[in-house]
Amino acid sequence: MSALLEVRDLDKRYRTRHGVIHAVQGVSFDVREKETVALVGESGCGKSTVALSLLHLIEHDGGRVRFEGAEFDQLKGRREQELRRDLSIVFQNPYSSLNPRMRIKDIVGEPMRTAYGTRGRELVERVREQLEAVGLGPEHLRRFPHEFSGGQRQRIAIARALALEPKLLILDEPTAALDVSVQAQVLNLLRELQRRLGLSYLLISHNLATVESIADRVLVMYFGRIVESGTVSEVFNDPRHPYTRALLDSVPSIDPSQRHRLKPLEGDLPSPLRPPPGCAFAPRCARAAHDCTARPPPLGSIGSREAACYHPLGG
């Protein structure tokens, strides 16, 4: 299967008053057609920076991005516009990502109007189809965002993201702001849309159970780097990087008899202004040895997956 999106050595530095923050360092991954790849990690690990730089919402400082076989970064003007239609995003908070002063028909219709100049009755017809695809009836067309619940708003945001029939949808914490009962509806909808439209997803999430329920492959990020990647079942059932293990051990279980298995990770994230030498996880890692603090471990293959660790778990 060919890769729809190829990211190689992506790099992003933020220059701040206090110094340079290296937010993303040498991140490489592929997203293939009809595949869901999840990017997980704690706040500040760089996962949203990756998403935003893919969309050119921020400029990255190094590396390259190929989308549908074209060098996405070097495209200009019309070619760029065309290719960007195939890439879309759904944001975390449907309360802030929809303009409160626009009606639903304008929110969902705007991309089609801008990209194709669709107007009038045809536009309304297309918007109606888009809303129907996410399970919303035509009675909502003239309503405003405040008239909807969180789950419905997220459906509207998804309808807008799908308006130009993209091939790849970036989902930035799409259910984090929703109640559990609604979360399940949105996840089921995303799964159904993927089946029906042959979409690829890049899912950004810190909720490991959500990731497990819809993703095929997972990339674990820590402090700006990918530390482990592989299929969801491999990585979650048999993690090799101690950080992945620690993340999994931090998820509270609903089963009270599993209580003792909750093992918090000691310490805090290091300051991005003063990154530790070598492996960024070494100061919190029980397996850390001398070599860990010398040089950051490269991402190396272990069987069918990759981990960046000198002393991986298992095998």
Add this chain to the structure above:
Amino acid sequence: MSEEVLAIRDLRIEFPELFRTVEAVRGADLSVRRGEIMGLVGESGCGKSMTAMACLGLVPPPGRVSGHVSVDGFEVVGRPDRELLPVRGGLAAMIFQNPGKALNPFFTIGRQLTDVIRLHHRHGERESREVALEALRSVHLPDPEIALGRYPHQLSGGQLQRAMIAMALACEPKVLIADEPTTALDVTIQAQVIVLLRELADARGLTILFITHDLGVVGSLCDRVSVMYAGRVVEVGSVRDVLESPAHPYTRKLLATVPKLGDGHSELAFIPGQVPDMAFPPSGCAFHPRCERASPVCTKSDPDGRDLGAMHRVACHHAHGGGETEAPGTANGAPAR
């Protein structure tokens, strides 16, 4: 062990608006015993946060509160602010969802801690500093002496939440009310806070009312749990009883909707319909429009709580007898339109 430290009886909270009145809490009952961690779960808008605010007399105007809330025997409802001083921060303390917003950005952690301590005790400066240091040590904040001189923006999210817990516990309250204290935190920090709260409850016999919508946190932390829906407690029992053999159809649905690690790519169950508008709550049992078991009686009368076994109570006309939970994917209704 059976001594009741926090007792809520028939609590009602209403917010009058111009053309309607929102009934946020409609006769909630809750009882938390000494040294117990009670979880209070429910979806947004079910009244769980308002119930918590009522424990400290903090319901914002124009909210009207009636019923009874007693904290260690002290009746809170109907008291003016000045009489509530010994309760707030003294008998009971509260920690909030977002520690960054709950702390004042203009003052150091030390100043904010000693202010609380000096409000409740006649300590001098040096003495209250000692108490503050001890409080920071008890929550395992690294380098407590340095932390005293820090401003909130200089600490990480996890450190701030520890500082807020230290502030809440500095005057040795009987009850800690925790309103979603881990929701804004990363899982790794959430796990640290869960373990810390459990340790504090064990070591000091602290009573905790823990408000959350995360059933995983309930399973990992709480002794008992109350499930709230549309302003009422619909089920209460030990964590094991409620999570393993839920009796109320709402509790069952809620449990079935949670994606659990280890379940793989399974289709998720969801609750059809929507949380009711509390200005116009449904007649009878508020859950009946979304309930598979609803019958004509459910639309007419709101069920009273009844005992199912030792300390397990449910308010439902057609409660499940216990046993297996609903398998995910078997009980889907039509998607909400």
